[in-house]
Amino acid sequence: MTLQARPLRLSTTDADFESRFQQRLHWSADADAQIEQRVAEILQAVQQEGDAAVLRLSRQLDGVQAESMAQLELTQAELAAAFESLPSQQRQALQQAAARIRRYHEAQKQAAGQSWSYRDEDGSLLGQKVTPLDRVGIYVPGGKAAYPSSVLMNAIPAHVAGVAEILMVVPTPRGEKNPLVLAAAYVAGVTRAFTIGGAQAVAALAYGTASIPKVDKITGPGNAYVASAKKHVFGQVGIDMIAGPSEILVLADGSTPPDWVAMDLFSQAEHDELAQSILLCPDAAYLDAVQREIDRLLPGMPRAEIIAKSLGGRGALILTRDMEEACAISNRIAPEHLEVSSREPQQWEPLLRHAGAIFLGAYTSESLGDYCAGPNHVLPTSGTARFSSPLGVMDFQKRSSLIEVSEQGAQTLGRIASVLAHGEGLQAHARAAEMRLKDA
Ligand SMILES: NC(=O)c1ccc[n+]([C@@H]2O[C@H](COP(=O)([O-])OP(=O)(O)OC[C@H]3O[C@@H](n4cnc5c(N)ncnc54)[C@H](O)[C@@H]3O)[C@@H](O)[C@H]2O)c1
Ligand SMILES: N[C@H](CO)Cc1c[nH]c[nH+]1
Numbered sequence: 001m002t003l004q005a006r007p008l009r010l011s012t013t014d015a016d017f018e019s020r021f022q023q024r025l026h027w028s029a030d031a032d033a034q035i036e037q038r039v040a041e042i043l044q045a046v047q048q049e050g051d052a053a054v055l056r057l058s059r060q061l062d063g064v065q066a067e068s069m070a071q072l073e074l075t076q077a078e079l080a081a082a083f084e085s086l087p088s089q090q091r092q093a094l095q096q097a098a099a100r101i102r103r104y105h106e107a108q109k110q111a112a113g114q115s116w117s118y119r120d121e122d123g124s125l126l127g128q129k130v131t132p133l134d135r136v137g138i139y140v141p142g143g144k145a146a147y148p149s150s151v152l153m154n155a156i157p158a159h160v161a162g163v164a165e166i167l168m169v170v171p172t173p174r175g176e177k178n179p180l181v182l183a184a185a186y187v188a189g190v191t192r193a194f195t196i197g198g199a200q201a202v203a204a205l206a207y208g209t210a211s212i213p214k215v216d217k218i219t220g221p222g223n224a225y226v227a228s229a230k231k232h233v234f235g236q237v238g239i240d241m242i243a244g245p246s247e248i249l250v251l252a253d254g255s256t257p258p259d260w261v262a263m264d265l266f267s268q269a270e271h272d273e274l275a276q277s278i279l280l281c282p283d284a285a286y287l288d289a290v291q292r293e294i295d296r297l298l299p300g301m302p303r304a305e306i307i308a309k310s311l312g313g314r315g316a317l318i319l320t321r322d323m324e325e326a327c328a329i330s331n332r333i334a335p336e337h338l339e340v341s342s343r344e345p346q347q348w349e350p351l352l353r354h355a356g357a358i359f360l361g362a363y364t365s366e367s368l369g370d371y372c373a374g375p376n377h378v379l380p381t382s383g384t385a386r387f388s389s390p391l392g393v394m395d396f397q398k399r400s401s402l403i404e405v406s407e408q409g410a411q412t413l414g415r416i417a418s419v420l421a422h423g424e425g426l427q428a429h430a431r432a433a434e435m436r437l438k439d440a
């Protein structure tokens, strides 16, 4: 039987558009509940049994036969050897990507990640002191594909922020280590690396085990199990966001070659059967042309099966009344990646408010952002771009407020605080302020 990839065809003028659109956006509650249940069991096992559970689950879920946790740690020598063993073209590409990612995140730190303070009219100092986290865990996915680029996207901003210890976890299905992943860890300066993945890796980082130190925060993307585990451990540790199965939304005015758009939809669909690719366009003939290109190109794709399942199960080609309506629907979806494939991307960009990353113009394929444009590819999914932002230097920092009140300032603030503290019925607060008043 020939493989087919048939995204759902919808039109905003259909009477049942709203219900079918909603159904397509949200994955099945049943599947979700099963994943939640499994993840809860895994987290509990690791919390109670530590390394023993991590070893057992790595055997069961990843087919990794290890007798001790020491066998699951990658040495710095192994990382360096992996880098040295790469063909020079791959070594160079890793270094070029790393340099661009570093430059972007250094600019981000300059713009938004610095301490600041000012003195008020009484000479009191008010400000914010920014400090890096001490120890972070970065999750690098590795179930259905290997992600050296995710090593760079996590570890480089952590370094730029000044994090002292960067612990990496990455699953190695059947014990197969990906040399590019190891080499990327070398290039990005990862402190320690463990070949474990899934919810068990998230649990080990969050709770700590005899072999894996507990971290302060876990960042990085992963499949639905990883995303759910991060949600569960939030509070024990910090997390960056929910960066689950990949998504792309293409907003097209019909001017981009349809095979480019078809391939861009494939590029995220090939990550995972649960990935989501959506095309919005006001031109029905263009949607037909993209579907024809999907049919033509699919058989040549090595990951055709995953693409077909993702597009068939979660994809959509949506006919809109016009580009304005397409922008409004895109804002409702709040996709991880948003491509504005138009002759006038600057015309539509001001209308677009919710997306992890916005790619402007036909030449800006989303895949360039995945690897080397510079901005981070760890991005919020499942509509969480309404309130979350791309991974960045600020995720590896925290802020402390700084307050130094002058003698004069204590007179002004003391009177205000005293009134409010008495209003709250908190006498010790009031007295502490009043004792510092000169006429007390
Ligand atoms: N949003 C982002 O920024 C971003 C970036 C890169 C990748 N991604 C996404 O990350 C995901 C990577 O997924 P992946 O599967 O390739 O790697 P992964 O490392 O996220 O997941 C693999 C792990 O999942 C666990 N697992 C798989 N099936 C399980 C089951 N039935 N029960 C319990 N645990 C199970 C296993 O422990 C395995 O080690 C994809 O969905 C991709 O789209 C997202
Ligand atoms: N598109 C992914 C984020 O959703 C990132 C990635 C890495 N490699 C290829 N793609």
Ligand SMILES: [Zn+2]
Pocket (backbone or CB within 6 Å): 246, 267, 268, 271, 367, 370
């Ligand atoms: Zn990708």
